[in-house]
Amino acid sequence: MIRRILPVLLLLAPLALCEDIEALCKAGSASCGDCIKQHPSCGWCRDPHSKLSSRCQLKSKLTPDVCHQQYVYSPVTEMKVDPRAIALRSIDPRSNSPVQVYPQQVEVKIKEGESMDVPFKFLHKETSGGAQIKDFQIMTSNFSGTGVQVDFVIDCHGKKVSAKKCEKVPDGTELSVIAKVKLTACSSSTGSIPITVGAYGARSIGALYVSPLCGCECERFNQIEKNSPLCYSHGNLICGKCECQEGRGGHNCDCPLSLYNVDSDAELTDKCREYPGAPVCGGHGECKCGQCVCENPTTTGKFCSCENGVCPKGGPTNQTCFGHGVCQCGVCQCEEGWTREDCSCTTQTVTCIEGTRLCSDHGKCECGRCVCNDGWTGATCAAEEPTEGPRSKPGAPDRIPEEKPEAAGSDMHDLDNGLAQTTAAAQDEEDPAFDTPEAQEEPKVASAAISTIFLAFTATILRFI
Template sequence: MVVKLLFLWLLFCLSWAQEQRCLQSASSCDECIQAGCAWCNSPQAHIRCATTEKLRSTGCHGRHIYNPSGSIQVVKNDSGADPADAEPLLLQPQEVSLHLRPGVRESFPLTISKATDHPTPEPIMNLSNVPAGVQVTFSSITKGNPQLLQVSVEAAQCPRKSGASNQNRTGPWSILITPRGFSVSLKLEITLLCECNCTGSHEENSPACSHHGTVVCGQCECYVPYFGKQCQMNGDFISPQYEDLCRMGPNAPVCSGRGICVEGFCECNRRADPNEMYSGRYCECSNFDCPHHNNRLCGGNGRCACGRCVCNSEWIGSACNCSTETASCMAKNQMLCNGRGVCECGKCHCMPPHVGATCEECPDCVDVCQDHAACMECRAFRTGAKKDT
């Protein structure tokens, strides 16, 4: 029962962390899906970025939900001739195209056939042209000849939009997988799913935008000089001195004290570091003013969005300082914290009187030997408290 409750509690914590990550990534469709969430394209949506289940429960129809998933396509898979008659080694498939969503692992089988007179040790796979942040691993499914491996590919996160690397920040990239000592290779083409494909949802002069803008991914892109959530305000009729439109509230500072008001719009101040910036209707957001852990923004395990950390997968906490990894909490009996505690941030918090790294120690517990000591003394030596019973 205790184990079941701990498991349910862990699921609740992970679900809550995911919802918080989605809410913090709601400024655009791209940011939303990069956080591992789903986006609602409907102009009537009250919540845009959440889990698929949450969006459905708030009334977003399935046809308006954008939640891309990875895919694997075998491009080339020639069986070839008998390896003994041609090359000493045959790989199947020879070319694979992989669409990869960051934080989600995709796997496919790789068959290695060797010539009959060739030795069959465990192959060592060489990789070339692997982009930063992409991890390729191998695990053996069957041994012998032919041998079956599982190839797993995962990207930690989408590359940042900065510098000239923008042109190829999401691929496609070509990786070569070559067994050491051979010339044949598997070509793996990887494309990251980091951007929303909302071209099919454009609506010019949309009523949802007061006929003054275009709906893109469910949001209004207003025509000049209109602005507002539904493009309902006309900038031509705003007095330059009327700064109330640049305040978040009646007594709030103009542009949150981080910019100047120009004709009712905030122009945010620029930072000395070009990677640091203010944003938002009132310059209320920043991408650098987030909690630090170990002197790193968001612990180096996430990104800063509007003053809050959006953590990478497998990390939670206000500073992305808490790992959801549980291997370090696994006891010898393959139970988390021996069923006597809760695994938080990769560490066990034991329920008294249990202690230890995995809650397997209990100095104050009565063990079976202590429990039967009086009986054993009586039976073996005819002495002790129970000698007359």
């Protein structure tokens, strides 16, 4: 049983996970910044003309017919190395000395709670003054209080060590180092955080620029469109969404809250929910000043919860409700004169009347046809069913009575005797006790019995011809 259920559970698990992530995304619909913090799979639609009830959706749901791809914002943690980086051991024209760290500049865009491994290579050499340095030690600038955490893993003498130091390293050795960058928290500061990465005694250093993805670029002050015409001049357009002034609400700040007896836009939107926490307009429409406008012509109802395109179809042209009713919330509402769940049954009885009687008083009328009582038949149950078998036509000769096959019975009796003898003979052949000189004559007896059976059977057939 477990083996049968396990594959089903494995198939359902990704679906359940997808639903959980989708719920997370929709929970971040307040702003673009909230959205991208929810989950890496969430995306924000910046299209100011979008009619989405929640701009924060699964990226897979933000298709071109829902949101133009140029307006989909979903930053991901990523790393970019400066393409102008100089190879290790090459002469740096700025210092006229060998390059001791590669790459020289790395940019990391990172979301809160996520991490990124940044690879570096170092060349361990003595100082320019000739002083020998035995130990390799990583040095960084101070970046405390920025919410950025950097840990180092050094390939030290063939072993990966989580430390900033590797002892007794020969001069001229190249060392591989991984800088594990993590954004533990978003700080109030904006822009990238510069961190220098070098080695003790080295003349060249690397620069690590960490850009926290704690918000959206479109939320920056210089990106906000104040008193936007798209917000009826009663709100600011931020990342495609209207942030309404006090006393205004609605998708485009076009709803005076006092007119709808609410104090906030959230209360106005709740008027479009069937119950607290339910999707706005059931996820099938747009909330316009507290009333649902369904997106599909076949969807109706106060909360767009009635699907009118799922009723049964039939009839010559395969019409909904057989062409005799309308579909309301998946149920056929039949026209007068029609009944049943699919409106396929007429209540008219004119086709069931014989004279002045309904089904000749011998049945009942169902869907315009007579269903006759036992003993009656016909379109209007006017004909009585025959109660006796078929009679001979007048003038036809009487049927000759069949003779009793007495002789045949005798022959069949002989046939049974012959079969019994043959069976006994076969049993005698299988039994080793009959393997005697006297038993040698048994095949002859069996052959005679078979001949007798054949003759009796032939005589019986000839008698019936």
